[in-house]
Amino acid sequence: MYPSKFDYHRPSSVQEAVQILADNPDAKVLAGGHSLIPVMKLRLAAPAALVDIGRIDALQSISRSNGSLRIGACVTYNEIANSADVQAAAPLLAEAAGQIGDRQVRYRGTIGGNLSHADPASDLPAAALALGATLHVAGSGGSRSVSASDFFVDLMMTALQADEILTEVEITAAGAGTGSAYVKFEHPASGYALCGAAAVVTRDAGGSCTGASLCFNGVSATAVSAADAASSLVGSDLSDGAIDSAVSGMSIPDATGDMFASAGYRQELARTLGAQALRTARDRA
Amino acid sequence: MAGESNGAGVFGSSIRRREDPELITGQAKYTDDLQLSGMVYCTILRSDYAHAKINGVDASEAEALDGVIAVYTAKDIEASGVPGGIPVGWLLPDMKIPEHYMLAKDTTRYVGDGVAIVVAEDQYTAHDALDLIYVDYDPRDGVADPKKATEDGAPLVHDEAPNNIAFDWEIGDKEQTDAAFANAAHVASLDIVNNRLIPNAMEPRAALADYNSITGELTLYMTTQNPHIHRLLMSLASLGLPEHKIRVIAPEVGGGFGSKIHHYADEAIAAWASMQVGRPVKWTATRTETYLTDAHGRDHVTHGELAMDADGRFIGLRVDTYAAMGAYLSTFAPAVPTYLYGTLMSGEYDLPAIHCHVYGVFTHTVPVDAYRGAGRPEATFIVERLVDEAARVSGIDPAEIRRRNFVSPDAFPYQTQVALEYDSGNYEGALDKALEAIGYDDFRKEQAAAREEGKFLGIGLSTYIEACGLAPSAVVGSLGAQAGQWESAVVRVHATGKVTVYSGCSGHGQGHETTFAQIVASALGVPYEDIDVIEGDSGVMPHGWGTYGSRSAATGGSAIASAAEKVVDKARTIAAHLLEAAEEDLAFEDGNFFVKGSPDQAQSLPDVALQAYLAHNLPKGIEPALEATSFYDPANFVFPFGTHVAVVEICASTGQVDLKRYLAVDDVGNVINPMIVDGQVHGGIAQGVGQSLYETAVYDDGANLLSGTMLDYAVPKAHFLPSFETDRTVTPCPHNPLGVKGVGEAGTIASPAAVVNAVVDALSPFGVNHIDMPVTSEKVWNAMN
Amino acid sequence: MGISIELEVNGAGVSKEVEPRLLLAHLLREELGLTGTKIGCDTSQCGSCTILLDGQAVKSCTVLAVQADGSEVTTIEGLANGEYHPMQQAFWDNHGLQCGFCTPGMIISCVDLLNSNPQPSEDEIRHGLEGNLCRCTGYHNIVRAVQAAAETMNG
Secondary structure, three states: OOOOOOEEEOOOOHHHHHHHHHHOOOEEEEOOOOOHHHHHHOOOOOOOEEEEOOOOHHHOOEEEEOOEEEEEOOOEHHHHHHOHHHHHHOHHHHHHHOOOOOHHHHHHOEHHHHHHHOOOOOOHHHHHHHOOOEEEEEEOOEEEEEEHHHHEEEOOEEOOOOOOEEEEEEEEOOOOOEEEEEEEEEOOOOOOEEEEEEEEEEEOOOOOEEEEEEEEEOOOOOOEEOHHHHHOOOOOOOOHHHHHHHHHOOOOOOOOOOOOOOHHHHHHHHHHHHHHHHHHHHHHO | OOOOOOHHHHOOOOOOOOOHHHHHOOOOOEHHHOOOOOOEEEEEEEOOOOOEEEEEEEOHHHHHOOOEEEEEEHHHHHHHOOOOEOOOOEOOOOOOOOOOEOOOOOEEOOOOOEEEEEEEOOHHHHHHHHOOOEEEEEEOOOOOOOOHHHOOOOOOOOOOOHHHEEEEEEEEOHHHHHHHHHOOOEEEEEEEEEOOEOOOOOOOOEEEEEEEOOOOEEEEEEOOOOHHHHHHHHHHHHHOOOHHHEEEEOOEOOOOOOOOOOOOHHHHHHHHHHHHHOOOEEEEOOHHHHHHHOOEEOOEEEEEEEEEOOOOOEEEEEEEEEEEEEOOOOOOHHHOOOOOOHHHOOOOEOOOOEEEEEEEEEOOOOOEOOOOOOOHHHHHHHHHHHHHHHHHHHOOOHHHHHHHHEOOHHHOOEEOOOOOEEOOOOHHHHHHHHHHHHOHHHHHHHHHHHHHOOOEEEEEEEEEEOOEOOOOHHHHHHOOEOOOOOEEEEEEEOOOOOEEEEEOOOOOOOOHHHHHHHHHHHHHOOOHHHEEEEOOEOOOOOOOOOOOOOOHHHHHHHHHHHHHHHHHHHHHHHHHHHHOOOHHHEEEEOOEEEEOOOOOOEEEHHHHHHHHHHOOOOOOOOOOOEEEEEEEOOOOOEOOEEEEEEEEEEOOOOOOEEEEEEEEEEEOEOOOOHHHHHHHHHHHHHHHHHHHHHOOOOEOOOOOEOOOOOOOOOOOOHHHOOOEEEEEOOOOOOOOOOOEOOOOOHHHHHHHHHHHHHHHHHOHHHOOOOOOOOOOHHHHHHHHO | OOEEEEEEEOOEEEEEEEOOOOEHHHHHHHHOOOOOOOOOOOOOOOOOOEEEEOOEEEEHHHOEHHHHOOOEEEOHHHOOEOEOOHHHHHHHHOOOOOOOOOHHHHHHHHHHHHHHOOOOOHHHHHHHOOOOOOOOOOOHHHHHHHHHHHHHHHO
């Protein structure tokens, strides 16, 4: 298929990029292009201009300091999945990134593009949510930070303004006694998540749960947190029984159904995969 | 690269394909890879509505776009005076045949129906212009479900077809069958939806048309399985050009599975556009367009019943089917749910009474036509599901009930109650081999133990037969075919003894250049490397009917064998003359003629060929040169058969089906190249597994195609499938010179029933007796809960 | 409107002025005549258009030509180096192709797979091929081909 015409900008700095966005209201940001180009080819999107941030050096790196992991927006899924820093500080993110799309897609798709596209069936949103990631954003009016829980607004809608770019994802490095897991049930055609469960649990020396989060992709219009189920685990011993009872009554609000899977089945998958993710996270804690 | 093999032992050996070097290096040219000087591009605006009146088309903005050469609608085609038709090539009694024009004139009847044509200098512009054509549609209600479409009050696809019924067809003896059911001890009964499929050849359809207005000749490169059929229909129905002025060439073709048999509007449009603009015109479908235009497959709604006596012997089978035709009758569509379907209802079984009734139904959908297997997978699915259900209701083991009802090996030729005469077979032989290889008895123990642990294993059998290699032309003609089903071959021995073979078949992945050369190497005793095989060009070889329906080995291969035999006969006459011996005293071995007992004094085939071309010393009455043409009309269908076995494990918490093992024992008669035959079986199984677990074309109630891209329609990926276990029995076909049957479709015909039978077996503790395809995790989970 | 790009394709330098919207797959096929790279879908599923971009397998139908500016591209035409690449040889030897349309992208993808995992298990091979669709082979002989190529390349 063939995209419509557009103007092409290749800024070399974030400042330049946001200025171009501010000057071109119909412009879109191009990072790896693996979310945007497909919809442009189908002519479901026809931006007047693309701002290619793929060569801005400041967006390309992964760094760790002071217990915090920072990942530039243009870091690819493949780099995240294979990064020793990510595997150590946020293994959940590495695990989720390694399950996106296919090998070819993982070489090109980026974390910034993924989160900004906010496809609820993609794999990173729930991981970002479960990790309590902070998303750093630059705009013509300056920079700001948005928590992942505030970032995903609705189906493919984020808190980003038209002239803003997601520049960096910051995650507090996992501490001792923390384990995580991402478990996915993929759609056989697209490879997207019919349901993807991201779990993080922390245990104290006695094995008792001191913190838990459980988030899902693919079940509703945005990645969602099953906060009640997760918090009910705090103080428990994270036994199979405790996990089963935490997820058994869980209901994801506004679960969506479509030709692939009904809302009810997605709820069922969420309970099953949620429990599976929690058990694996526990075993890794 | 080293030579592969020489001479007579080539037939039956797994030599590597000679097609491959060009393919693995990216040098092979498919239609869209071709460039002609002055070439322009055409795109087709397609209806977004399943059913709408067209009040008007405003193309002025598109026409004004820089780079656009022309925009056309149906009115322009009509004004050009060409016939403009897209005909149906199989006629059934009292069938409604609505007009099908190259573009919709005033009504669109499915999402994808062509409305306007753009011709532009480049493909980006040609697509841009589509967005600038404004069609004033008056949307109407549409209907996609073939059974609902027959209900009173359903929206009509064509006014001349009340209740959307295109034809009402039956086969077998209703009275006798009803009587059998009246006496039945047990009856198995199932309602079955055979899911609509999209073929998904990896190469999208394409055409490059080059019309020369000076000579009046059209050269049409296109993605075709049968260039001569396309030439014929282009001439007669669509373009009105004389047949001899049309040359249809199949360059490299990237898979077909039936989808490139049919005569569609799109290739005719590219040709017509070239006639208008006087330049070569290329049209290449996007994948989305292939989903909206390639004929879909299957789409049946069926009720089937199998009657048994107290011993579990089958005494009657009755089937009622609503088969979707889509919005128009595609090329061979009416044959698919009738003569390729109802005639297979006896399966491998000695069934004394059968009745099958079929409504062919118009729906507001992409037309349905032959897709790998074409009618036979649908029939096999019903028969093999009913047999498993019969086993369940009678309490007899599924293997045992099959054994009890098979046509016995000494009963051939076996006349079924539904027209076919099976020529040969040993059904129990294949079943036994399969059961042993899979470890059937041990499996039942393993299954019981697994259930104790909450794991659900299942095993499914499919003991299938199919009829392919269509078949005496007079017979198919009497059934409604507007085509012959013989095949042509030319075997030309050059003066140096090198050989060129021309076949009327048209391969697109089957490896004909290799296997057909193997046939000739064995027949002539000529080195395999000295033989070239050429196909796929109506300007080069005699008329042929192409490649589909697992026919190429049985009909095309037999034509080649027959032509080679004629060559040997002529060469023998010349050799006898040269050796001054009587023909009947000559032996022919490894490419040499000699008087029996005197192999030292031999005339080799190249020696004879040289003399044949020099023609200095030929026997009286013998014409120069050494070649022969054969038009081979088969005596009967061929009947491959076998047993396929699937083993599945079901995830109790999600319902996901894991295909653990898949074993196929096929009998395709003599085998020319085992490696290629195995490859055909693998691919066929994958498509059948795809149908059973993943693939389905979904229309909503308004007849909008929801599964419109590869993001929605699940073509199986590598990790969905296990490695396949294949084996064979060999029962040669008794009526063709090679003893071959067909293998292209066997895997697709057998496998859906094997997989679903395995799933139902796994779910037997839940009282499940059927799940419609595709067996998705959600359906299984619902069945378990 | 045109953007100037320079890249290296199969070892040769290429300078072109391209429309921003031109897809890399179209640059290769239409402008450079490298039609070995195929286009089989619109949605980045089929993998027929897979090429190596700076040594990594990517779907060239989902990359703008301007994004490849300054990069090295290897297509199926550039894989053989006097003799067939072991993966090409293995596909031939093991009947890893039928119609051949998915084959260029499949071979490139398999080369990349072995680059990142020289001794994959069958399961790893099958999952490693999730970005490439084949409709003919049922993947059976493709898996065999990758196993054979791995053996050759590790030997």
